[in-house]
Amino acid sequence: MARSDLDVEFEEFVAAAWPRLRRAAWLLSHDSHEAEDLVQSALAKAYASWGRVTREGAYAYVHRTLVNGYIDSVRRRRPVPVDRIGDGWVHGGEAPVDDRSELSELLAPLSPRERSIIVWRYYLDAPESEVARQLGVSTGTVKSTASRALSRLRSAHSTAGKDRP
Structure with missing residues (x-):
């Protein structure tokens, strides 16, 4: 598959999955701006690996990337335990x-x-x-x-x- 075909396929995936991914990110973060950032970061990482992602598992792959990104962001914000x-x-x-x-x-x-x-x-x-x-x-x-x-x-x-x- 040529690079342009992959791009078109990825754009179609993003258009279809965006609302679900955005909702999942909002449920994690409870902040619309952070949710947008999480989805965009997850999609950027997915785009870099798009040639290796199976189409059946694409949503699960991006969703897992989104959750991992959220966990990483929480770890960076987490205060040092006081006990x-x-x-x-x-x-x-x-x-x-x-x-x-x-x-x-x-x-x-x-x-x-x-x-x-x-x-x-x-x-x-x-x-x-x-x-x-x-x-x-x-x-x-x-x-x-x-x-x-x-x-x-x-x-x-x-x-x-x-x-x-």
Whole structure:
């Protein structure tokens, strides 16, 4: 099959599969712009391999590529887990559920980065340089983020204290 025939075949596939792929991407991401990006990236990868893709399995191939792309994008956005340091679990998972729940509620208003820095820096008592190395940021970022996060926690704590009888 000549290259132009492959192109026509791919264009027909895209026209037919686009709505289903777009819907699947939206169901994964719940964001229309991200869904469009995911579908376009999956189709670009599929186009590069189109000569090797069977026509019966084309939709499944592109759908799998789309899901893998979404998983990769989530991994890149995923915050560093706050209950891990190095390769070991903090307290071996032995902290009472009530303590974990209270800590989770206290840290809930913080962003994932702020939570990570506060937990590593103060709960795990890690030096700023270690926190910076583990999170892949500068020491200055650790200091400024910790300062802002502590300020937010203090503000939230003082506001919550006024609401109590």
